[in-house]
Amino acid sequence: MGDRQIDDLELRTLMTQYQSADPAALNELVRRVSPSLLRYFRASRFGRNDAEDLLQDSWMKIHRSRHSYRSSEPVMPWIYAIARHTRLDAYRKQRRMAEREVLVAAVPEPPQQRSSRTATDDFGEMVSQLPESQREVLVMLKVSEMSLEEIARATASTAGAVKQKARRAYAALRRAWNRDSRNAIRP
Amino acid sequence: MQFDPNDSELGRRLDQLAGQASSASVSPELQKKLQDALGPSLVPVNPIPSRTNLSLLFLVVFVIGAGGLAALMKRTGLHLMSRVQIGAMASILAACGTVLAAELAGEMIPGGRRMAPLWAKWAVCGISGFLGLAVLFPWQSSGNFVAEGWPCALMEVTFALPAAGFFWLLARQGALLMSPAVGATLAGVAVVLALIPLQSQCMFQQAPHLLVWHGTAALLLIGLGAAAGNLRRVRE
Numbered sequence: 001m002g003d004r005q006i007d008d009l010e011l012r013t014l015m016t017q018y019q020s021a022d023p024a025a026l027n028e029l030v031r032r033v034s035p036s037l038l039r040y041f042r043a044s045r046f047g048r049n050d051a052e053d054l055l056q057d058s059w060m061k062i063h064r065s066r067h068s069y070r071s072s073e074p075v076m077p078w079i080y081a082i083a084r085h086t087r088l089d090a091y092r093k094q095r096r097m098a099e100r101e102v103l104v105a106a107v108p109e110p111p112q113q114r115s116s117r118t119a120t121d122d123f124g125e126m127v128s129q130l131p132e133s134q135r136e137v138l139v140m141l142k143v144s145e146m147s148l149e150e151i152a153r154a155t156a157s158t159a160g161a162v163k164q165k166a167r168r169a170y171a172a173l174r175r176a177w178n179r180d181s182r183n184a185i186r187p
Numbered sequence: 188m189q190f191d192p193n194d195s196e197l198g199r200r201l202d203q204l205a206g207q208a209s210s211a212s213v214s215p216e217l218q219k220k221l222q223d224a225l226g227p228s229l230v231p232v233n234p235i236p237s238r239t240n241l242s243l244l245f246l247v248v249f250v251i252g253a254g255g256l257a258a259l260m261k262r263t264g265l266h267l268m269s270r271v272q273i274g275a276m277a278s279i280l281a282a283c284g285t286v287l288a289a290e291l292a293g294e295m296i297p298g299g300r301r302m303a304p305l306w307a308k309w310a311v312c313g314i315s316g317f318l319g320l321a322v323l324f325p326w327q328s329s330g331n332f333v334a335e336g337w338p339c340a341l342m343e344v345t346f347a348l349p350a351a352g353f354f355w356l357l358a359r360q361g362a363l364l365m366s367p368a369v370g371a372t373l374a375g376v377a378v379v380l381a382l383i384p385l386q387s388q389c390m391f392q393q394a395p396h397l398l399v400w401h402g403t404a405a406l407l408l409i410g411l412g413a414a415a416g417n418l419r420r421v422r423e
Contacts, residue, residue, distance in 0.1 A: 021231040030221050034213045043205075052217055056224070063225045065362030067232040068296050078298035085297075085364040089420065126204060142205035153298045161304060174197055 011075035019066055030059065036076075036144055037083050043143040044087055044136070045128060054090055058083045076146060077153030084136070084154055127169070129176055134169035137162055235361055238299060241292035242285075244357065249284050249380050252350055256384035264389040272323050276386060279319045283312040284379040287372055291354065294369050295361020305368055312375070320402065324394040335391050336400035343404040346381035347374070351412065370416020371409050378405045 011032070017025035037058055041051035061082045069078050127135045140151045148166070152159040235241070265273060286308050293299045329335075351374050363369055385401060 019232050019234060021229045023226055023229055026225055026229060027222050030218055030225070034218060034221065038213050055213070055217070056221060059221050059225060063228065065297065068235045068362035070234055070237060070296060072237075073296070073298060076298075078296075081297035081364065082362070085366075092421070126201070138201075142201055149300075153300055156299075156301055156305070158301050158304055170197065173201070177197055177200075 008074055008076070012071050015066075015069050015075050016071045019069065033076075033079055034059075037079070039143050040080070040083060040139060041087060043127075043139045046087075046090070050090070054083075054086055057090075058086045061086060074150065074153070076144075077150045080140065080144070080146070080150070080154035081156070126173070130169050130172055134165045134172065137165040138169045141166060235296060238289075238292050238296055241295055241361070242289040245288035245292055245354065245376065246285060248353065248357065249288055249376065252353075253284075253380045253383035256346060256381075257387045260384055260388040262387050264387045264392055267390065267392045272392070275319050275323055277383075279315050280379055280383050280386075283316065284376060284383075286312060287376045287379060291358055291369075291372050291376055294363055294372060295358055297362055297364060305372070309371075309375075317398070317402070320397045321394055324392055324397055326394045328393060328395050329391065332395070332399075336396055339385060339389055339391070339396070339400045340404035343378070343381050343385050343401060344408065346384060347377045347408050350380045351377035351408075365416050365419040367413035367417045367420075370419065371413040373416070374409045374412020377412075378408050 011029070014025045014029050014032075018029055034055060038051055038055050041054045042048070046054060058079075062079060065082060069075070127138050130138065136155065137151055140146045140154065141148075146154070148159045148162050151157075152162045155162065236244075268276070290305065290308060293301070354373050354376055358373060382401060382405065386397075389397075389401070391397075
């Protein structure tokens with residue numbers, strides 16, 4: 001039995017205990033799952049504060065929906081399905097707010113300080129050129145380290161469709177990578 | 188995961204960046220805040236029934252609803268249809284009702300396995316319904332097309348709206364993550380339920396009437412369901 005399977009079995013036990021109102025199980029779940037969810041939000045182009053807000057929103061939704069978890073199913077896809085919904089809602093909210101905003105003056109953006117950037121920002125930047133559906137798959141695959149089957153469950157899709165999106169994402173990144181390399185070589 | 192053996196360099200770079208990103212951690216303060224926020228409302232909950240049981244529940248409601256309405260009404264349409272038409276339409280409507288009921292049950296439990304994408308299920312239902320009506324029923328129209336048609340559309344709406352409300356009450360027992368797709372699926376089950384008694388009592392068993400008045404009302408209701416799903420998501 002691999003580490004992932006053991007981890008999943010432990011998470012299933014914790015979820016069942018959480019459903020039985022065991023506070024220790026809740027604390028352990030928060031401790032184990034939150035870092036993964038935070039990375040997922042950070043890699044999905046949200047700043048540190050927004051990602052932490054999304055993490056809290058996700059936990060509130062998880063808490064309200066905890067009766068809908070069944071112990072026969074893997075835990076992470078269930079959690080990620082809820083987190084994904086929270087993230088999509090946040091995107092839409094951001095978009096609505098951006099549409100309502102009125103540009104008062106064109107203020108030049110301050111130059112970004114490299115020192116304040118993190119690896120998550122770099123990863124987000126690297127995949128930012130991809131369409132949303134491909135980016136989501138790549139983030140779950142690479143940052144959250146989920147399997148194709150888990151991603152398919154979390155995104156209400158099929159494993160075949162997820163694999164295809166991942167292939168397309170790779171192809172698009174490869175094209176961008178080659179383009180950047182050529183530009184770098186050019187004098 | 189490597190999808191292209193030629194992309195080892197890209198794969199390494201992605202793995203490296205993702206690995207560094209994985210070190211992003213949750214502060215102890217935030218963890219404590221989360222535990223404090225959730226702890227006070229921690230009460231035991233009963234897990235939701237399995238997807239199969241939920242699907243069966245929807246199917247029972249579907250059969251009772253459609254059968255009950257059909258039993259209460261005149262069955263003029265059934266007398267006008269041939270056995271082939273009755274058999275084909277009953278099979279198509281029952282299959283679509285089953286598929287959409289199972290889909291709705293799946294939506295109540297996040298993170299479930301999907302055998303086929305939702306769009307494919309909708310496509311199969313839509314195409315089979317359209318072909319069933321277009322191929323099996325005569326392309327002729329009798330009398331006043333509009334005057335004969337709108338009461339059917341109205342009746343379909345009258346049947347479908349309360350059915351959708353009832354399915355919504357059942358479905359919200361789960362963790363419905365509202366979206367246009369969920370709203371459309373909910374409306375879809377209700378529409379199929381409404382189409383069964385409507386078809387069995389309709390005295391205009393002709394393709395133009397069925398496609399325009401029964402079909403258009405169905406599409407409008409499903410569109411309304413999708414819009415309601417979207418509105419609900421925004422309000423949430």
